[in-house]
Amino acid sequence: xxxxxxxxxxxxxxxxxxxxxxxxxxxxxxxxxxxxxxxxxxxxxxxxxxxxxxxxxxxxxxxxxxxxxxxxxxxxxxxxxxxxxxxxxxxxxxxxxxxxxxxxxxxxxxxxxxxxxxxxxxxxxxxxxxxxxxxxxxxxxxxxxxxxxxxxxxxxxxxxxxxxxxxxxxxxxxxxxxxxxxxxxxxxxxxxxxxxxxxxxxxxxxxxxxxxxxxxxxxxxxxxxxxxxxxxxxxxxxxxxxxxxxxxxx
Ligand SMILES: [Zn+2]
Numbered sequence: 001x002x003x004x005x006x007x008x009x010x011x012x013x014x015x016x017x018x019x020x021x022x023x024x025x026x027x028x029x030x031x032x033x034x035x036x037x038x039x040x041x042x043x044x045x046x047x048x049x050x051x052x053x054x055x056x057x058x059x060x061x062x063x064x065x066x067x068x069x070x071x072x073x074x075x076x077x078x079x080x081x082x083x084x085x086x087x088x089x090x091x092x093x094x095x096x097x098x099x100x101x102x103x104x105x106x107x108x109x110x111x112x113x114x115x116x117x118x119x120x121x122x123x124x125x126x127x128x129x130x131x132x133x134x135x136x137x138x139x140x141x142x143x144x145x146x147x148x149x150x151x152x153x154x155x156x157x158x159x160x161x162x163x164x165x166x167x168x169x170x171x172x173x174x175x176x177x178x179x180x181x182x183x184x185x186x187x188x189x190x191x192x193x194x195x196x197x198x199x200x201x202x203x204x205x206x207x208x209x210x211x212x213x214x215x216x217x218x219x220x221x222x223x224x225x226x227x228x229x230x231x232x233x234x235x236x237x238x239x240x241x242x243x244x245x246x247x248x249x250x
Pocket of ligand 1: 177183184239240241
């Protein structure tokens, strides 16, 4: 018995040592790779580099969501990201109204990357999510299903100092509109002159219906709570796009 223990110990020690050195060298290799990749002059494209700021028009990668999060949290980064993509979001003084209402990172949004908007007050983070949606979902869906661009997105605003509305009536909780954390879209004006609204075209021609459904689904990539015509009658005429939520999309 004692003989066996003596023989086994050096083997176990050697195995443990081997395992430890493997883990350490792998960790070291990982750190070196990370250091090389994340240097300012890295060969890694910016849209794959989590230390670089978001670019709205860059291809979407697994890193994009992280970059978007960082940009929505930092007002200066957010405004810079919008400006670099040509989004028109002119700065305004922050608004406070009572304990529950107001707009931080406030500005007036009048143009996304491709589509115009009638000027609307919102916060930078909301404008940024909207710009990502417009560039990566709305315009591609318009090309695919309607063979044209979206010239203007139709909306009924972002900021509204009010409590939540549900099918049962008004709730006690405050709406995300009270802090401009949501945006309501009612339709789109196309470059060929057509005007699509959720109310008239949600069940319109197959192309119109496919376009509206695709941009509705696409918005769930950029907003965490999305309510549309399928949800309830209060949303028959608009998409409610909200930044904060628990991944509800209906
Ligand atoms: Zn809404």
